[in-house]
Amino acid sequence: MQSNDIRILYCEDHSLFRSGVISLLKNESDIYFVGEAENGKDMLIKYDLLKPDLLLIDILMPVLNGTEAVIKLKKTYPNAKVLFLSMLVGDEYVYQTIKAGGNGLVNKSLSKGELIYAIRTIHKGNNYFGPLYDELKIKEVVAKYDFTYHQMNLINHAELTKTENKIVMLVAAGYTSTEIAVEMAISKRTVDHHRSIIMHKLGLSTLPAFIKYAISYSEGQETRV
Numbered sequence: 001m002q003s004n005d006i007r008i009l010y011c012e013d014h015s016l017f018r019s020g021v022i023s024l025l026k027n028e029s030d031i032y033f034v035g036e037a038e039n040g041k042d043m044l045i046k047y048d049l050l051k052p053d054l055l056l057i058d059i060l061m062p063v064l065n066g067t068e069a070v071i072k073l074k075k076t077y078p079n080a081k082v083l084f085l086s087m088l089v090g091d092e093y094v095y096q097t098i099k100a101g102g103n104g105l106v107n108k109s110l111s112k113g114e115l116i117y118a119i120r121t122i123h124k125g126n127n128y129f130g131p132l133y134d135e136l137k138i139k140e141v142v143a144k145y146d147f148t149y150h151q152m153n154l155i156n157h158a159e160l161t162k163t164e165n166k167i168v169m170l171v172a173a174g175y176t177s178t179e180i181a182v183e184m185a186i187s188k189r190t191v192d193h194h195r196s197i198i199m200h201k202l203g204l205s206t207l208p209a210f211i212k213y214a215i216s217y218s219e220g221q222e223t224r225v
Contacts, residue, residue, distance in 0.1 A: 006123045009035045009052040011043040011069070012085070013061040017108070021056075021085070024112055031119065040069025041176075047073060047080070054123055059086040059093065059208065064176055067100040067208040071215075072174050074101035083122050085115070088206075094129050094138065095145040096208035099215075104128040157217060159201045167194050171211060172218030 012018040035050045037043035041064040059066040084105040097105045103122045121128040181188040204210045
């Protein structure tokens, strides 16, 4: 391998799609897939073993989803380069992937050429969120959603019970639903039920949005101490 080669760990729960992407890029002289993972938990283990140059990862996956996994990954590997490849695109998901620590987000329906461009761009140390997102647009998206979530913090958090508040803080600390269940001595189903209620109270429609909220709220609490 050459110094400019790109060693990729690919995390995607649909094996057929994963195989298709790997096959699509197999003839690129500078791109190598050194490992595959089916969920975020598996990815964290393999990333630690393989130390890839770039992580290619989906958002929606079982066990531990993409944004949750990247948040955990960045605690150990803050300089990890991450490209999200997902059907979930648009301003909110650009915001969520940026806040998780991602360097890019592209649609699964993109062309081969754009995927290669995104991979090489991020490997060089730049960001890529598609042709519609230049630096100014990204700043506008981040400012918009930072304000939105800050307002939610002020208005809606008072509606949460003590149990719900504890779950928010554990989510902020990087706990999965299974880990929260163990910590609080309740079932995972109960945790998931509480999480649904919390998201409804806070007006959050996606898990990445909930994770971002939890982290933001937790950081605010630490600031006040």
